[in-house]
Amino acid sequence: xxxxxxxVVSGPAGSGKGTVLKELKDSGDFVFSVSATTRAxxxxxxxxxxxxxxxxxxxxxxxxxxxxxxxxxxxxxxYGTPKKEAEEVLASxxxxxxxxxxxxxxxxxxxxxxxxxxxxxxxxxxxxxERLRGRGTETEEKILARLEQxxxxxxxxxxxxxxxxxxxxxxxxxxxxxxxxxRAEKCSVTRKSDILEKxxx
Amino acid sequence: xxxxxxxVVSGPAGSGKGTVLKELKDSGDFVFSVSATTRAxxxxxxxxxxxxxxxxxxxxxxxxxxxxxxxxxxxxxxYGTPKKEAEEVLASxxxxxxxxxxxxxxxxxxxxxxxxxxxxxxxxxxxxxERLRGRGTETEEKILARLEQxxxxxxxxxxxxxxxxxxxxxxxxxxxxxxxxxRAEKCSVTRKSDILEKxxx
Numbered sequence: 001x002x003x004x005x006x007x008v009v010s011g012p013a014g015s016g017k018g019t020v021l022k023e024l025k026d027s028g029d030f031v032f033s034v035s036a037t038t039r040a041x042x043x044x045x046x047x048x049x050x051x052x053x054x055x056x057x058x059x060x061x062x063x064x065x066x067x068x069x070x071x072x073x074x075x076x077x078x079y080g081t082p083k084k085e086a087e088e089v090l091a092s093x094x095x096x097x098x099x100x101x102x103x104x105x106x107x108x109x110x111x112x113x114x115x116x117x118x119x120x121x122x123x124x125x126x127x128x129x130e131r132l133r134g135r136g137t138e139t140e141e142k143i144l145a146r147l148e149q150x151x152x153x154x155x156x157x158x159x160x161x162x163x164x165x166x167x168x169x170x171x172x173x174x175x176x177x178x179x180x181x182x183r184a185e186k187c188s189v190t191r192k193s194d195i196l197e198k199x200x201x
Numbered sequence: 202x203x204x205x206x207x208x209v210v211s212g213p214a215g216s217g218k219g220t221v222l223k224e225l226k227d228s229g230d231f232v233f234s235v236s237a238t239t240r241a242x243x244x245x246x247x248x249x250x251x252x253x254x255x256x257x258x259x260x261x262x263x264x265x266x267x268x269x270x271x272x273x274x275x276x277x278x279x280y281g282t283p284k285k286e287a288e289e290v291l292a293s294x295x296x297x298x299x300x301x302x303x304x305x306x307x308x309x310x311x312x313x314x315x316x317x318x319x320x321x322x323x324x325x326x327x328x329x330x331e332r333l334r335g336r337g338t339e340t341e342e343k344i345l346a347r348l349e350q351x352x353x354x355x356x357x358x359x360x361x362x363x364x365x366x367x368x369x370x371x372x373x374x375x376x377x378x379x380x381x382x383x384r385a386e387k388c389s390v391t392r393k394s395d396i397l398e399k400x401x402x
Binding site for chain 1: 325361377389
C-alpha cells in the first residue's frame with residue numbers, strides 16, 4: 001500500500017481558505033485532520049468532528065509522549081495535531097490535509113520533509129485588505145493586527161512548496177490547483193524509491 | 202507574461218506514448234514542438250507539420266549556430282529540436298511539449314534546468330514486452346533489440362522529475378496525470394521569483 005500524501009495548507013486571513021477547503025472536503029480525495037484542543041466546546045461543536053476536546057493535563061501528557069505533530073497555545077488553550085491519527089490515515093494510503101498556520105507548517109516540514117506545503121493567497125495584498133474590511137464585523141484595530149500577521153506569514157512563502165492564488169469568485173480554480181498538486185506529487189520520481197524494482201518485478 | 206513550461210516526455214517502446222500524447226494535443230494546453238530532420242519527407246508528410254525538412258548543410262549550419270536544442274543522428278540523418286521556435290513558444294506563455302528520447306531529454310535538462318522531465322511507462326516490464334509482441338509486426342530480433350533499449354532507458358528514471366504509468370486501457374488517466382503535473386508546476390514556489398513583489402505591488 002502506497003503511503004498517502006501529507007498536505008499542509010496555510011492561508012493567511014483573507015485568503016478565502018474556507019471555501020476552497022470545503023470543496024476539497026466534498027471531493028472525498030482527502031481526510032481532514034481533526035485538531036485536539038483544550039478549549040471548551042462551543043454550542044453545536046462535536047467531539048471528534050470539530051475538535052478532539054481533551055483536558056489540559058492530557059494535552060501536556062501527549063506533548064511529552066511525542067503524540068503531537070505540532071501544537072500551539074492561543075488565549076491560554078492548547079491546539080495541536082494528534083500524531084497517531086495522522087500516521088494511521090497516511091498508512092492507509094489516504095491523503096491527509098492539515099489546515100495550519102505558518103509556524104505549525106514549518107514544524108511539520110521539519111519532522112516530515114516529504115510533507116507538501118501549500119500557501120493559499122489572495123492575488124494581492126490590496127485585495128486581502130479589501131476582503132478583510134469587507135466583512136465589516138471587526139474593529140479597525142483588529143483588522144490592522146490581522147493584516148500585519150498575514151503580511152508576516154506571506155513573507156515566509158519560500159518555506160512552502162506551492163503557492164495557490166484564490167482569485168475572487170474563482171475558488172473552484174484554487175481547489176483544482178490543489179488537487180493537481182496532489183496528483184502531480186504522486187507522480188514525483190523522488191517520492192518513489194522502488195520504481196525500478198516494481199517495473200522489473 | 203509568464204513563461205510557458207517546457208515539458209519533455211520520453212516513453213520507451215511499448216509505453217503507449219502515442220495515445221497519451223494525442224489526447225494532450227487535442228486538449229489544446231500544449232504546443233507540440235516540430236522537429237527538424239534531414240531525411241526526405243514520406244508520402245503525406247507535410248513540411249512544418251510532421252517535420253521541418255531541411256538539408257544536411259542547413260542542419261549542420263544550425264548546429265554550429267547553436268540553433269538546435271538537442272539533436273541526434275539516426276540511419277545517416279539528423280533529427281533535432283529547433284531552438285528559436287521553442288523559445289518563441291515559451292515566451293508567448295504557452296507550454297511546449299517535446300517528445301524526445303532519454304539522451305535528448307538529458308541534453309535539454311542540462312541547458313534548461315527548469316524543464317520538466319516526464320517518463321511515461323507501462324506498469325511493468327512484462328506488460329511492455331507483451332505490448333511490443335502484441336503488435337505482431339516485428340521480427341523477434343527487432344523486438345529484443347527494442348526491449349533492450351527500453352530497459353536501458355527506464356534505468357535512467359532518476360534523471361526525470363515525474364513518472365507516469367500508462368495502464369492498459371487507461372491512457373486518459375495518464376493524460377490527466379500529465380496535465381496535473383503542468384498545473385502543479387505552475388504553482389511551484391521555486392518557479393516564481395516574484396511572489397512577494399507581485400503580492401505587495
